[in-house]
Amino acid sequence: MQVPRSRLAAVAVKGRVYAVGGIRDGRDDTNVAQSGAVEEYDPNKDRWVMKAEMPTPRHGHAAVVLRDNVLTMWCRLGNCCYTLLKPCWTNFVHVRTDRLLRHD
Numbered sequence: 001m002q003v004p005r006s007r008l009a010a011v012a013v014k015g016r017v018y019a020v021g022g023i024r025d026g027r028d029d030t031n032v033a034q035s036g037a038v039e040e041y042d043p044n045k046d047r048w049v050m051k052a053e054m055p056t057p058r059h060g061h062a063a064v065v066l067r068d069n070v071l072t073m074w075c076r077l078g079n080c081c082y083t084l085l086k087p088c089w090t091n092f093v094h095v096r097t098d099r100l101l102r103h104d
Contacts, residue, residue: 009022011039011064016042017043020072021034021036022034036053051087075082
């Protein structure tokens with residue numbers, strides 16, 4: 001990857017791998033910064049390519065694929081969708097109630 005980081009989310013779509021967000025320089029928790037970086041890996045070319053950054057940098061989030069789109073979810077910063085056809089990010093409805101470790 002071009003942007004070294006940890007605590008990112010990764011998904012596979014149409015034979016490519018997408019690495020989304022994470023923490024840069026997070027080896028010792030003193031000089032850390034959240035990243036909005038998005039990279040696409042093409043295994044046929046064995047190459048990572050930078051894509052449009054997320055609107056809000058984040059780490060510790062989830063990413064899933066839905067109809068060839070990459071959705072990232074993180075209750076504190078809201079959710080967004082990366083559309084592969086455009087390619088661009090779109091924010092979508094924020095869950096108003098914090099769901100982190102909540103048991104109903």
